[in-house]
Amino acid sequence: MHIPEFSELASVDAIEAGFDRLGYICSEKIATAVFLAARLGKPILVEGPPGVGKTELAKTAATLLALPLVRLQCYEGLDEAKALYEWKYGKQLLYTQVLKEQLGDLLQGARGLAESVARLHDFGDIFYSEDFLEPRPLLTAMRQERGAVLLIDEIDKADHEFESLLLETLSDYQVSIPEIGTIRARSRPLVFLTSNNTRELSDALKRRCLHLYIPFPSRVLEERIVQSRVPEVATALRQQLVAFVHSLRDLDLRKTPAISETIDWARSLVLLHVDELGENTARSTLNILLKFEQDIETAEASLPELLRAGA
């Protein structure tokens, strides 16, 4: 297995700067985790509330390293046939039918049953060879010549069994196929797993990963993120809207607005040519930040205080 150097990830500062250039403003904690993942060759398990940029982190890393991003979206019922590999059954069936015609020719001249069988044995397991293998994301990532960034998204949505299936891939970067043998990664991939913590992951999985928790960003960090993503927003408005979102997060809401929502909101305010956040604008655009009717009602009730916090 080739172990890539990742010159872009040579130091924590280099990672911070590189991500910054790509518009992903990260805290030092995130950069440290990425650095260690590249250095120690371990997967990172990224946890945190939805919308703080867990998936984006993997995408940005792929862009920075100019490596293909192989993504495996997890869901209930996901199994090895969807994640690892599957046999091309259609092709197998078709070939057995077509080759049946050939069988007579092949066995011509064979004396007795024993010799015919011996001759058949010589063909080996053609139907279970790599030609009939349909690679799924995990195997695809192993087969990349220059390495890849493998993103296993929302692992908490997958079943418990699936976690165990991942263990081999995550610790040894290999996939075992009973009919063929073990396929090792050509080049060690950089692996990100994300979880929204809808359930506890198993200890075995956690032990194989570095752990990174991304919380909602601090005000300063979030302002930088908005600045990098929506540069059109004036400084005063940016500070105001970030402060507003931050005080919104302190309310008791069903779904707390995340960074992605802050960015969407900033974009809409730019489109609406808003220079200053007033009560009316805030009220009419709250639906961008909040996704539940009862949350919007809660926020509307305390709108003046929320705005004052931003001032």
Next chain:
Amino acid sequence: MDSSLVGFVRILRSHDLRVSPAETLDAMAAAEALGFGDRERLRDGLAATLVKSRREEEIFRVLFERYFDHSAGDFAGAGAFGEGEREGDGEESTTEPPPATEAAGDGQGGGASGESGESGDPILNRAATESDTLRELLASPLMQALLGGKRGELSARLRRAGRDAGIDDIRLFTQKGQYARRILTAMGEEQLRGAVIDLERREDPAIDRLRSYRDLLREQVRDYVDAQYLLHAEGHNRQFMDDVLAKTRLSNIEQHYTARVRELVQRMARKLASRHRPRQQPRRRGRLDMARTLRAGIPNDGVLMRTHWRQRRKDRAQVLALCDVSGSVAAYAKFLLIFLYSLQDVLPRMRSFAFSSHLGEVSGLFEEEPLERAVELVNWRYGGATDYGASLRDFARLALNDINRHTSVIILGDARNNRGDPELPIMQSIYQRSKQVIWLNPESRRAWGTGDSEMHRYLSTCHFAAECHNLRQLEKVVDQLLRSVR
């Protein structure tokens, strides 16, 4: 470095963080890759390798501050991390003036002159001309360090002596004096004491000076032992306490400990649930069973008319739990409800019921309300005098039709029915329909069937009955139960 990291891992473990040896190795590799120049970065890096959840991260941070601050701040030079990284950490040691220098400085200020530490204390020097023991003492490295206020060297000696004395094993408050004594001896306090006795005999005026140095040393050692005690013993003592609580009768646990027990119960439920997670959901189609498909084709001259698919068996295990919340079991009910609440959080196909004079389903309540409020509401709505007959009739109405061979029914109660109708037929039909009926009774087996207890009659309709009055038993029984559920 490595040994101090290992020490740190040991402390993490004693505070309930499960750190494997492989992770320890990772942490070492991480520390090496990151260097020791940046404390924050080192902390983040170690956290990434050693910590597995957000809860653990908080504990980790507190312990990191305690452990490494103390070794970095107090032990300049020969501290936890060898010489190299001290430069980067320099600000750490200069920002807070350590007590050692201060105290030593005071002692000197009280002396005749403000001379530098190198030349020692003039009063003692004068006295030394008359006493051999004192002269020897003054030449010893320990005394040199004390006189010079060389905090770094003193701390290094202290640390070394501490390690030799096995301070890492300190567990009990009462061991503090013993360890302090051992460390003092290892540091060569004997000699100092000898000199004090010598001066006392001669009634030399320098005795007070020497005594103040001795007290300074003792104070240092005491502080060190205190800090080590906090670090090493706290986690262990908590584990010990947890152990004791788990074995105590639930009704005997004092109010004072309820919070702690609640945490224990939740942790236990989490553990059990993660061990007994329901199996994978059935797949829609499964994988093609090549062997069967080919075999099925043989009668048709090899034409594959039908495909066969491998399917997994559906896993429809369901748990129904009934919890008695009447006055007679009030002390237990509180914990059992917490337990059910935590369990329902993680077992998807679980329904909970509460009863005393009548019965109702509380699954919805458990899902919507936070724990404290849910338990309170359940007690308020369903608490009262026990009537097993009426409760079972309610249960039959609510859930009897849902009971099938995949269902396990757990009943938590003392079976004290106030001489009412036990409604045995309902229990019998539950018994016949379900996979298993399990009765957990907080009373001890000897009390079953005495007075108004219907336990013996109900026993005939249970697959399994056990007494269950502390957490350990509860965990064992439920573990067994869940294993058989699959």
